[in-house]
Amino acid sequence: DSGVTQTPKHLITATGQRVTLRCSPRSGDLSVYWYQQSLDQGLQFLIQYYNGEERAKGNILERFSAQQFPDLHSELNLSSLELGDSALYFCASSVSGQSSYEQYFGPGTRLTVT
């Protein structure tokens, strides 16, 4: 158990819908990273938040957005869902200090768009 939690574990929804994925980082970690894992694209970085502020963006679609709240949990919002959005979505947390680069992954949310 990495200490990172994600809910829900599974999500099945229809095209055009909107969903919210939730992540709680390890105690003391200020950074949250979101990654998407699909069969054809592998593991890809989406977006990072550090202590409530967006720090970096990767290959994140405009239909996707995220935020990090004062209690440091983060939510990833996916809207106007398409079949190709079906994937495993992981969050990872890190202390993000000068001496600590390790990222620990949560169990993931499996999203199925039908």
Next chain:
Amino acid sequence: GENVEQHPSTLSVQEGDSAVIKCTYSDSASNYFPWYKQELGKRPQLIIDIRSNVGEKKDQRIAVTLNKTAKHFSLHITETQPEDSAVYFCAASNEASARQLTFGSGTQLTVLP
């Protein structure tokens, strides 16, 4: 941006043999290289990592080597066991990209009993 290539994509070894997985990276600013093990349907699990100021790091049966000049790093697993069977991912990160991980495409390791 960073690009990480990983080889081979599949690897089968006999139990007790060694396994080696290789990765190359493109961005010379990258200075942190973790390896993750992912079992089917589970989270990527950090198994070992190395920083650019170190050439080799060992942890029991696993070791990672880094060649900064050639921009490649490798995972070595000795005395493989069936429970080592999984997908292994290498990754690279640097300060300029806020420590986001750029992953290789993964290696499916199968240890045959």
